[in-house]
Amino acid sequence: MTSNLDPAIAARLKRSPDGLVPAIAQQYDTGEVLMLGWMDDEALHRTLTTGRCTYWSRSRQQYWVKGDTSGHVQHVKSVALDCDADTVLVKVDQVGAACHTGARTCFDGDVLPLGK
């Protein structure tokens, strides 16, 4: 896949065998972890340059600009790589619900029991 990502960033990005990195979306002011999506180089480039969080949909095998169909846009505030350059943290301003279920975050509904 041809990408317009800055070659200096592309050179140090460490991708999984399918060419993707996990991208954590976090609400910039409250700190809520909203969801985890996947980005290839071009999705990261678009996220950095358009102001809108853009993922690669593994199920649909296409780019996915968050909110294009739902209206639940993620306005990008900052983007950081982790120390191994194999994970992206995107701080966003989330419009409405991050989750397709209508929940604010994708982690609201399935808390697992702790202990034996």
Place this chain on the structure above:
Amino acid sequence: MTSNLDPAIAARLKRSPDGLVPAIAQQYDTGEVLMLGWMDDEALHRTLTTGRCTYWSRSRQQYWVKGDTSGHVQHVKSVALDCDADTVLVKVDQVGAACHTGARTCFDGDVLPLGK
């Protein structure tokens, strides 16, 4: 890999082709995203039952109880699956630095420039 994970959880967990799910570690009170690691079923089981966040190290191909060598333990406060059951969010109380570089989080050092 044999696992002691609750079969009801294992039945709905959606793993990547290498049998892992990404696990986001978040500081439970401040909301900081500390790091992203990987868990197989057994690492998730141990995280749920021991009170200590446990990952599968892809580079070393072994279980990794966070803090066992560094002392930078992650005490588990809660564990949740996302809406697709393919990502884990672990809220922890992080002792000291989460990052092997000594930084508080793995996302402190490499903020990418936004815009064209």
